[in-house]
Amino acid sequence: MTPITIEPWLDELMAQGYCVIPQLLSPRILSDLARDLEVPFRTTPFGQGHFYGYRTKRFGSLLRRSTRASEIVMEPTVLALAQAVLGAACDRIQLNVAQAIAIHPGELEQFPHCDHDMWAGVKGAHEYLLNVVWPLDPFTPENGATRIYPGTHRNPPTDFSELPDPVITECEPGSAICFLGSTLHGAGPNRSSGVRRAIVVGYSLGWLKPYENMWLAYPPEVARSFSPELAALVGYAQHRPNLGNYEGQCPSVLLNRGRRGKLGAVDALRPDQAAMLSEFARGQGAQR
Known part of the structure; x- marks a missing residue:
């Protein structure tokens, strides 16, 4: 078995708060997964609220909706990154979320946020979370590609006027957009005529309550x-x-x-x- 090399990506992740690993999975796996999820993508209602969005659909329980989902959740390079980021602060890591997201035309820019803020613990001593966005469609500046604010994991702004310019994660299916729970980010507005779909997989410290209720899912x-x-x-x-x-x-x-x-x-x-x-x-x- 070929050893997994994560050092360049880990260095980038810890320095910038994010990294984009190109062509980590075959696009065929993502297209097969998208096909398995066609029905819930079509039938799930739009969200309600300024955070979830009024033109965005979200649903979880992906591991029982498609056998392809496990190939994404268990991707070895991503798992090794999650272990490297989180392992020193817990006995074992856990799956925090495996969720599909579809941003429809007309959706507004999402509020820039840090995902670790869902937990009330003191921040700064260690990371709580590693998130990975897997595009199902090409991510472009027009269709709502994830916006990441580099360096905010180390220098969190106190108000919007201090935000650095965002990086728009333009990439193709098969790429993995990885970012820390302490890094500010948010979906961009969808000004295109098409739907922007993606899978979000998150790994957190094993002693935290996960975002998604795994035992019900x-x-x-x-x-x-x-x-x-x-x-x-x-x-x-x-x-x-x-x-x-x-x-x-x-x-x-x-x-x-x-x-x-x-x-x-x-x-x-x-x-x-x-x-x-x-x-x-x-x-x-x-x-x-």
Whole structure:
């Protein structure tokens, strides 16, 4: 297997707050996915609100709508980037969102925002999120290509007058537009006569509440068809210590069709915690 090289993209991502990786996936995968999603793209109502937009459609649960979605969610270079950005601040990363977006003609520019603002924690010590936009149609300045404000992950503006000029992410399907949760961005206005469609996949720290409710999107009867790695990414795994458990055990037990009987709680601790508790237990004379 060819080693994955992420250093140039990681350096760019951390320096500018974003990077665009060209031709990371075959455009055929994106066109097949777009074909699988034709019905929800057609039937989903427009959003309501100045943030979501009144001429924009959004829907999630992509992993059960198309088998192609997993190829995007599990893309190795992007996963390696997410792990490099987030891994030092969590025991495991998780899928935060897998959402399709269609911006129709006449939509206005989206409010410039940072996605990590959905969580109220103190910012600056580490990143909370890596987002990836996968165009399904060519992104152009006219049809609402994502606008990214470089450097705002390090120097957040206090008002709009301090915003740097945005980078308009003009690119083709197969390219991956990656940006940090701390980077200001927003969709551009669609002044064209066509619809601009894309997939947004986000990866966040494993101890955060995800944007998309993964357990409703992918209940056990759906997640049983996933690979173990994908199932863990959508929440069928504990985040040590003991977060996200089911009856005191890893929720992956729900994917075992042959499971029988009651469950008893089992420690799921970080190595440092396990060592500390073992030392404490020895001092108590515990015999295990």
